[in-house]
Amino acid sequence: MRSKVLAVLSLATMIPTLYMIFFYAPTEVTMGNIQRIFYFHVPLATGGYVSAFLLFVGSLMFLLKHDLKWDRFGACAAELGVVFVSAQIVTGMIWAKPVWGIWWTFDARLTLQLVLDLIFIAYFMLRAYLPDREKRAKLSSVFGLLGMVDVPFNYFAIYMFPTQHPQPVLGPAGGGVDPEMGTTLTISFIAFGFLYAYLLDRRLAIAKVEEEIDYLKQVVFAHE
Amino acid sequence: MKPVAAIVFKDIVIEMRSKESLSSTTMFGVLVLVIFNFAFEPSSLERALIAPGTLWVAISFAAILGLNRSLAMETDNDCLQGLLLAPLSRGDIYLGKVASNFTFMIIAELVILPVFVIFNNLKFNVQFLEIAAIAALATLAIASVGTILSTISANTRxxxxxxxxxxxxxxxxxxxAAVDATGRVxxxxxAEISSWLYLLAGFSIVYLTVSYLVFEFAVEE
Amino acid sequence: MANTLALESEDIRKTFGHFIALSGLTLSVKRGEFLTLFGRNGAGKTTFLKIAATLVRPTHGKLRIEGIDIHQEPERVRRHIGFLSHNTYLYRDLNPVENLRFFGRLYGMPDSEDRIQKLLERVGLERRASDPTRAFSRGLHQRLGLARVMLHDPSVMLLDEPYTGLDANAVEMLNQMLDEAVAQGKTVVLTTHDLEQGLRAATRAAIIDRGKIVFAGDAKDPGIREAYGQYVRMGVPR
Known part of the structure; x- marks a missing residue:
């Protein structure tokens, strides 16, 4: 039920979002139409950080409660993290090619996102090489915790380097945006928020089924 | 504190006997410096830009080698279980291994750093001492996170x-932090080195604390 | 002291994911008792001893050693425990004296030299005291392992399949040391699937199957032999 509601909500918000991004929002003066990718890019980035935070919560809660549901929660959040951060990096590259003239540069924000992506991927490599379910949960939770503690340090370290990335336009230091652009971004955030919640909900349900299947396999093998 | 010192002392005795870890990590670190000189052939102008990077690639790779050796020593014959049976907390075992890893990495750097100075035609003056101070802090940071990560990785296939x-x-x-601080030296x-040093110190403190608390989950069955 | 129980477990359960290793094990061992736990591989004997030795955390239940809760004060519990398995936990690059000295320091015994010498003589290793243990045979390793277990004079000895891989000589030595330990009033809990070795010095015996005690009784009682015979033939005795 909850999953259906989330599915309907994300579909119902995503369609107007797409319309607003491509037709309602005004064309940016210097960059032109390519700037529209920004309405995808920023919510994707936020999704990446939300995933990092959820992985932190999942890891911490597993270590405190020893309940495998928290390990599944962390792992599913980390999976969404890989998807969102990777998509964010790709949209950033598509934007950078015409605007900066390059696909990639080791600029602060790019590096930060790349490192976050690498930590998520390292987390999955670790899980893949831990066959025992309980050990996998315990050790990957320790790593998840250590990895997410690393994110603020990365942020400080990378921000002390001079950067090429446009400074945030929203927030205390930014100059603000056109109100129509602002509305589009807000709607886009809402749509991506529902999409994230829907994907996480589905993924958690699948993870639970996967675990049941593993258990049933064990039972079957034990009786053979 | 005494059991922590006992772990460090034990590791030193084993190293003096086997001479496996220090020789390989030091040699590896020096070789990385040599390779970089072939790979870049920096002129004296570019040297200041590239040199700090080569130093820290050498040190952090050598550290990984040493950390693996250090933990292999404990998992060989299940010695780690012996430590877990002793009346000290899991956190103290972690601190003992951090202290011993830190000591060995510093000893390796006592060779790697002078080689770095010679290869880059730097001087053994106050600059060298500043780099050594940065190296000490960064080494603590690497040892603090590396000790628990090596314990995790030893459990994998x-x-x-x-x-x-x-x-x-x-x-x-x-x-x-280490590369930029070394470059600035x-x-x-x-002027801005102090903020890098704060970052290194903060990193070490946070990782020492978190790892001290969660080390039991990394070692227990 | 009013409390004369050396080991007391209440409804200890342990699951590894979906696998149930222990399903509610309640057991008490009096001071000076020698209890042997029988059971096949995977019955939960080792898991139980590891929980008592604070190496494995139980999923549920309470366990006290010498009246001390393993969950609340694990470090104090470890002082009272001597744990021996077929692994000796000794550093191959250190010689016997250095190995024992290291463990002595971990147990907070700075002046352990005399005791180390005595123990090495006891296990017949005094002449090899300065050879790295790398070159030792399995039997010699096990003897040094015994010395390590006795080093801090534990009051509760937990032995997990100690006879596995021992030569006749080392079995003899282990038995002697166990007899001495019993004479000194130490408590011994031993697991094995060898009925004769297990019953040799035991005062009590129990059979564990699928994570539960399925039989418990006096070791001198022929009932244990009958039950074990039945258990080996057809699984859980009735």
């Missing part, structure tokens, strides 16, 4: 191969 996969992304802030712009 890939063992040693897993450690760099886990450690390199997590030590990015340490390497950035070489170019003489020492």
């Amino acid at each position: 890939m063992k040693e191969v897993m450690l760099p996969v886990l450690q390199i992304p997590l030590t990015v802030p340490v390497v950035i 070489l170019t003489g712009e020492t």
